[in-house]
Amino acid sequence: MTNTDEKLESIFDEVVRRNAGEPEFHQAVREVFDSLGRVVAKRPDYLEDALIERICEPERQIIFRVPWTDDQGRVQINRGFRVQFSSAMGPYKGGLRFHPSVNVGIIKFLGFEQTFKNALTGLPIGGGKGGSDFDPKGRSDGEVMRFCQSFMTELHRHLGEYTDVPAGDIGVGAREIGYMFGQYKRLTNRFEAGVLTGKGLFYGGSLARKEATGYGNTYFTQAMLETAKTSFDGKRVVVSGSGNVAIYTIEKVRACGGKIVACSDSSGYVVDEAGIDLELLQEIKETRRGRISEYAELRGSGVHFVSSEKGSIWDVPCDVAMPSATQNELMEEHATTLVRNGVMAVSEGANMPCTPEATRVFREAGVRFGPGKAANAGGVATSALEMQQNASRDRWTFQQTEARLATIMREIHDACYTVADEYGAPGDYVLGANIAGFIRVAEPMRAFGVV
Structure with missing residues (x-):
């Protein structure tokens, strides 16, 4: 272990001590710290003035x-x-x-x-x-x-x-x-319209906001697939969840030529080899607030429901997996199954849906892996665009907002890809996202002094 690694480990140990009993927070910090060795080796000044310690401590x-x-x-x-x-x-x-x-x-x-x-x-x-x-x-x-x-x-x-x-x-x-x-x-x-985002369209909300996280993840995944000289066209895709993020991921993936064969909720998952009927899914989940099992009942032959006690959605063979439900839903054994079944790309629509062990399996297998902090940033990006519209007393069309979203997601992808290559880990989006995000936060903090 180098002196830099020892310093980072010492900082991490102190984070754990000061935040006892908070495993999800420890996991998130650990995941970023695993990427920081390379950046502080090149820029040891980031270890000065307790900069990293301050980044790990909430302001309030x-x-x-x-x-x-x-x-x-x-x-x-x-x-x-x-x-x-x-x-x-x-x-x-x-x-x-x-x-x-x-x-x-x-x-x-x-x-x-x-x-x-x-x-x-x-x-x-x-x-x-x-x-x-x-x-x-x-x-x-x-x-x-x-x-x-x-x-x-x-x-x-x-x-x-x-x-x-x-x-x-x-x-x-x-x-x-x-x-x-x-x-x-x-x-x-x-x-004060700009104090909350995700508002209704009649009082300052933005068109394309509800679609943004799912659409954005799809744009990011499409960009990852392009680095492998391919696209969604003809790919089998599994999307966990059936809420807002999952529904609009399904919509945009379908528009890009992919076939979504499975989705889920907390009770289990459905497999539809003909492709998930989005309109039926929306009626059940958004209008009737029903369970995913109703999809199989209404869709009829060729569709089956599997309860969460009997199996995992990640048992379904696919080319692209897009976990979009909740944190730590995709574990090491699921990742191993996906790799064995030939998955080529995994992109996180939810926040930290893959455990660290699952992420390691994907990275070691050479699967293109989009971490949530990059892949699902479309939602907050469009929230910021809503703030911009509120501040200027303006209202953009759906097409204007979606075009900005597509550009932002492409820029996020390219930043992660470029930084990973710069730090000696080509194609490692986890490392690229962590380092790019860290530098963008650390630089203004350094400029502000010790505050």
Whole structure:
């Protein structure tokens, strides 16, 4: 082990000590640190002034009580979070997640990832993340509204278009954003459109925003395939999940000539060798809020459903895998199966859906692997474009926004590819994304001094 490696290990050990009991955050930091040896060997000045230590420490962590009343008149208590990780490149920017699994460690992991993801877009946005352990599933609109209003009553004092701009994430869609924006407007007496993104189209939202993460991942994957002198045309594709990211990934992959043969939800997955019927999937998941098993029932012969207890979607042979559900869904044994079945590209539509062991299997096998901080940056990039439209009191067409998105995703791909080659690891998008993102955050931090 070199002195540089020893220094990085010492920093990592201290991160673990200071953030005990937060394995997802440790995993995210470890994944970046595994790439930093090469950059600090070339630029040892990055080890000065505790720069790396400061990057790993959020600028601000906010935890607060969220009391609200359910439809039976009972008072419920949830916990709210906002981790403002880095404002080195602009106002904090990142989604709000409402899910029972949410805790401060998960929010810190997401905020850390978001910092580098946002840096890769090249747009002037810092990194942050937030949410609550509230579960909107099974709750009435009135209950969701009352929760969102209570949540925003506390959070609003920490937000602003030049301070912190949240968006949606798991469990936070247009309904939740609308309730929170309405409460923010009521509390501040200002129509500050740029304080939240993912808004409805009638009050400052951007066309192409809901499609952006799935479309962006598809553009990134297409660029990876082009480096192998091929494309989506005729490829078998598996997309995990069936929410917003998965649905619009399926839509764009299909438009690029790929055939999506499987998708999933938490109950299991469906295989449709004729290609997933997107319109039927949208009706079940977006209109009826049903389960993926209903797809097999309605689609009929030639389609089968496999419960999550009996198998994994990653058992389905494919050329391209696009995990788009949640963190750590694709494990080492799944990666081994995918490689054995001939997968040539894997691109993360969700945040850290592949475990470190799975990522290692893909990289060692020479599979083109797009890490989430690069591949799924289309969502936050289009959020920044929404902020730009709000600031200029303008509204772009769908085609204008999508064209900007396509350009940004191509630039992210090319930056990762070029930096990986520069640091002696051609084709290693993980290393390229980590180093490119790190440098873009580290440089303004150095310029600002010790703050």
